[in-house]
Amino acid sequence: MTWTATDIALMLGKIVLLYAIILTGAAYLVLAERRILGFIQDRIGPNRVGPLGLLQPLADVIKMLTKEDMIPTAADRLLFSLAPAMAAIPAILTFAIIPLGAPVQLFGRQVHLQIADLNVGVLFFMALSSIAVYGVALGGWASNSKYALLGSIRGLSQLISYELSMGLSLVPVVMLAKSLSLADIVNAQAEMPFIVYQPVAFAIFLVSILAECRRIPFDLPEAEGELVAGFHTEYSGMRFGLFFVGEYINIISLGSLASLFFLGGWRGPLLPPVLWFFIKVGLFSFLFIWVRGTLPRLRYDQLMHLGWKFLTPLALLNILVTGWWLALR
Amino acid sequence: MEATLFYILAAVLLTGTLLAITARQAVRSIVYLVTSFFALALMFYLLGAPLIAAFEVIIYAGAIMVLFLFVIMMLELESPEKLPQPHFTNWLPALLLAGAVVGSLVVLLCSRLRAVPPGFVEIPVRQFAFALFKQYGVAVEVVSMQLLFALVGALYLGRRR
Numbered sequence: 001m002t003w004t005a006t007d008i009a010l011m012l013g014k015i016v017l018l019y020a021i022i023l024t025g026a027a028y029l030v031l032a033e034r035r036i037l038g039f040i041q042d043r044i045g046p047n048r049v050g051p052l053g054l055l056q057p058l059a060d061v062i063k064m065l066t067k068e069d070m071i072p073t074a075a076d077r078l079l080f081s082l083a084p085a086m087a088a089i090p091a092i093l094t095f096a097i098i099p100l101g102a103p104v105q106l107f108g109r110q111v112h113l114q115i116a117d118l119n120v121g122v123l124f125f126m127a128l129s130s131i132a133v134y135g136v137a138l139g140g141w142a143s144n145s146k147y148a149l150l151g152s153i154r155g156l157s158q159l160i161s162y163e164l165s166m167g168l169s170l171v172p173v174v175m176l177a178k179s180l181s182l183a184d185i186v187n188a189q190a191e192m193p194f195i196v197y198q199p200v201a202f203a204i205f206l207v208s209i210l211a212e213c214r215r216i217p218f219d220l221p222e223a224e225g226e227l228v229a230g231f232h233t234e235y236s237g238m239r240f241g242l243f244f245v246g247e248y249i250n251i252i253s254l255g256s257l258a259s260l261f262f263l264g265g266w267r268g269p270l271l272p273p274v275l276w277f278f279i280k281v282g283l284f285s286f287l288f289i290w291v292r293g294t295l296p297r298l299r300y301d302q303l304m305h306l307g308w309k310f311l312t313p314l315a316l317l318n319i320l321v322t323g324w325w326l327a328l329r
Numbered sequence: 330m331e332a333t334l335f336y337i338l339a340a341v342l343l344t345g346t347l348l349a350i351t352a353r354q355a356v357r358s359i360v361y362l363v364t365s366f367f368a369l370a371l372m373f374y375l376l377g378a379p380l381i382a383a384f385e386v387i388i389y390a391g392a393i394m395v396l397f398l399f400v401i402m403m404l405e406l407e408s409p410e411k412l413p414q415p416h417f418t419n420w421l422p423a424l425l426l427a428g429a430v431v432g433s434l435v436v437l438l439c440s441r442l443r444a445v446p447p448g449f450v451e452i453p454v455r456q457f458a459f460a461l462f463k464q465y466g467v468a469v470e471v472v473s474m475q476l477l478f479a480l481v482g483a484l485y486l487g488r489r490r
Contacts, residue, residue: 076354076356079356079357079360082360119451119453123380123383123387127383127391130392137395137402138356141356149402152402156402180454
């Protein structure tokens, strides 16, 4: 394959645009969460900076960047500074395989609204989510603090456990679509989104991504009541900011994947495809915030029981039933 | 293009592995080893085996090394212990094996066989699956039985206490 100048310019344009969308989306998701949580808790939330508080993310970034960057004396300096990046980068990289909409005509050629259509797309996502574990683990270990270490050990075991049920819940989707490529999975849902055939897999995937995001009710790695702030207790300034932004980028990317795997991605009637995609991702983000505002935190043994003794066997059973159904059809 | 990428990846791979065996702290050497696994995965991708590349990251970097990391974090090695210098007789097998590897490398380099990369031909997942489960189906089943035996054995050894 030879690349012309137009191809390279288009690719660069797509990457820059995607970065802009992700970072703006994550910044405004923080604001949306604060406002919605305020509404749930019967208070106002941030509304002072700019009209309706819309400039609040900008003010937050300025605050983070100008704060003092503290590194504990006993910390492992190299790993301490590496860990926030290792938490944020896999979350951003996931967007490389996400198709945002139907192919469009641009400069007389067909442009896919996707950076790369890997034929092992689903596995690429699984690989990145297993790499994301290192940010949590190394951040807590390198801080050399007992709260941080406890938080990262919890985070590590939680992420490993729920990765399993997440991966297994995607197997029926791959079986139905007969492909591991995300573009093919979206195309296979042209007639009917997979949530209709696979409600159980969707439920397992949804619970697992809540746990992968380490949010309430699965926020044991950072449980503020017992562990101060868990694995990022010792972080300050923009390094903390990277962990924080990484979490919100993760919400957007996992929400996008849930809508791709089960809700038909950018497919939908009347409205343009890209808009449909953003509506679905927005709904998932809202669900994440809603859950955070309403559910209490699980106890640690409950968390492990739910993952290993309920979700994983259920996902395996679901694969068996799906295979049976596909063979008999 | 492919050749340039290959040499960059090879450099990362060798540096990562070298740092992994020379690092004084176990956690750091895990990070270096994960880096070299990543470079290795990209190399597999370059050779047209995206499935192997994905499994390399999921299994080696994402599962096995995380398990190692978990154990090391639990052990809490404050300072690396000073071990006595290994005796010559302990070195001998390692030297022999290394000599065999280096020797075969020299033979390969001297021979007229040139390792030409096949260019970027992506093997579809379907073809890979047919080869694995149809062509070599029996072998795969035997290997998986062996893994099951190892699993049961480990469980037995762990339960005995």
